[in-house]
Amino acid sequence: MNFKFTKGDLILLLVFFTCAIPISFYGYDFEKGWFDPLMDTSIYIVFTLVSLYIIVYLLFPLFFPKKRIVLLFLSIIVFLTVLGMAEIYCYIVLANDRYLFTSWVRVLMYSLNSSLENSGILLGIFLGKKFFDAQLDLEKKDKEKKVNELRLLKSQLDPHFLFNNLNSVDSLIDSNPEVAKKYINRLSKLYRYLIQTKDDEVVALEDELNFAEDYIYLLEQRYGKAYQFIIKTETKLDDKLIPPGALQTLIENVVKHNIGNENHPIVMSLTVNDKEVLIKNNVKLKVNRTNSNGTGIENLRARYKLLTDDKVSIQSNNEFIVSLPIIKSID
Numbered sequence: 179m180n181f182k183f184t185k186g187d188l189i190l191l192l193v194f195f196t197c198a199i200p201i202s203f204y205g206y207d208f209e210k211g212w213f214d215p216l217m218d219t220s221i222y223i224v225f226t227l228v229s230l231y232i233i234v235y236l237l238f239p240l241f242f243p244k245k246r247i248v249l250l251f252l253s254i255i256v257f258l259t260v261l262g263m264a265e266i267y268c269y270i271v272l273a274n275d276r277y278l279f280t281s282w283v284r285v286l287m288y289s290l291n292s293s294l295e296n297s298g299i300l301l302g303i304f305l306g307k308k309f310f311d312a313q314l315d316l317e318k319k320d321k322e323k324k325v326n327e328l329r330l331l332k333s334q335l336d337p338h339f340l341f342n343n344l345n346s347v348d349s350l351i352d353s354n355p356e357v358a359k360k361y362i363n364r365l366s367k368l369y370r371y372l373i374q375t376k377d378d379e380v381v382a383l384e385d386e387l388n389f390a391e392d393y394i395y396l397l398e399q400r401y402g403k404a405y406q407f408i409i410k411t412e413t414k415l416d417d418k419l420i421p422p423g424a425l426q427t428l429i430e431n432v433v434k435h436n437i438g439n440e441n442h443p444i445v446m447s448l449t450v451n452d453k454e455v456l457i458k459n460n461v462k463l464k465v466n467r468t469n470s471n472g473t474g475i476e477n478l479r480a481r482y483k484l485l486t487d488d489k490v491s492i493q494s495n496n497e498f499i500v501s502l503p504i505i506k507s508i509d
């Protein structure tokens with residue numbers, strides 16, 4: 179709970195006393211003067227503010243975080259009783275009168291009742307507001323944490339992506355400078371997309387498919403017909419979202435872990451339906467596979483976990499099948 183006194187707290191107090199003071203004046207005979215109404219109302223305001231401050235800013239922070247609820251409750255009862263007795267004494271002094279009680283029990287009960295009547299409503303409203311503020315603060319921090327985690331996960335994609343393609347450019351420059359030039363242009367286009375979406379949690383599925391097609395072009399230049407990619411769209415792409423770079427991660431994963439050639443290619447199909455993006459490929463694992471640096475499937479799963487309750491589904495047998503849920507909206 180955030181116990182710092184805020185501007186909203188001041189507004190709440192102002193509204194409360196604006197309503198409470200006229201009510202406290204009701205019933206007085208102002209023909210006898212204003213002294214008694216003003217003094218009684220002043221005592222009410224002072225003791226209400228004192229009880230509010232002590233309970234909310236001292237007793238709650240002292241006991242509530244440690245879950246000492248019984249001690250908190252007893253402390254509030256004792257404090258309100260003592261405060262009520264002090265309030266009654268002030269009324270006696272200012273009114274030059276006295277209350278008649280037959281026992282100390284009646285004194286204590288009357289004191290507690292007086293404090294609860296004067297400050298109970300405000301305390302209830304104020305504590306409710308504080309808990310609501312605390313909940314909003316937790317939600318805000320949780321959202322900020324998710325955004326920071328997403329940015330960290332996304333930043334892990336770029337070095338791996340750049341490393342693989344720079345090696346390819348280096349080879350193409352020697353073997354085919356013209357193709358190398360086109361390759362660099364397409365690579366630049368991909369990086370413009372990555373820069374444009376660097377702060378986005380999700381992107382339009384249509385944009386991500388265009389990005390995937392550009393990335394497939396790079397792979398085709400690097401590997402020829404050893405890896406073949408088929409993209410099918412069985413639904414409209416409007417209002418469909420996906421994490422940026424998700425398709426690139428899976429396409430890269432196919433090449434990274436499988437070995438293909440022109441006679442026995444690795445064929446990957448990418449099918450978009452109304453609920454998911456389904457990626458399938460035949461499996462022919464490399465003998466010496468490159469160790470994962472954390473930018474693959476687990477990264478993608480972690481990103482989805484931060485965005486939606488729908489999970490990435492993976493099946494691995496004769497075929498490697500990944501189902502990416504399509505995101506319709508995010509909070």
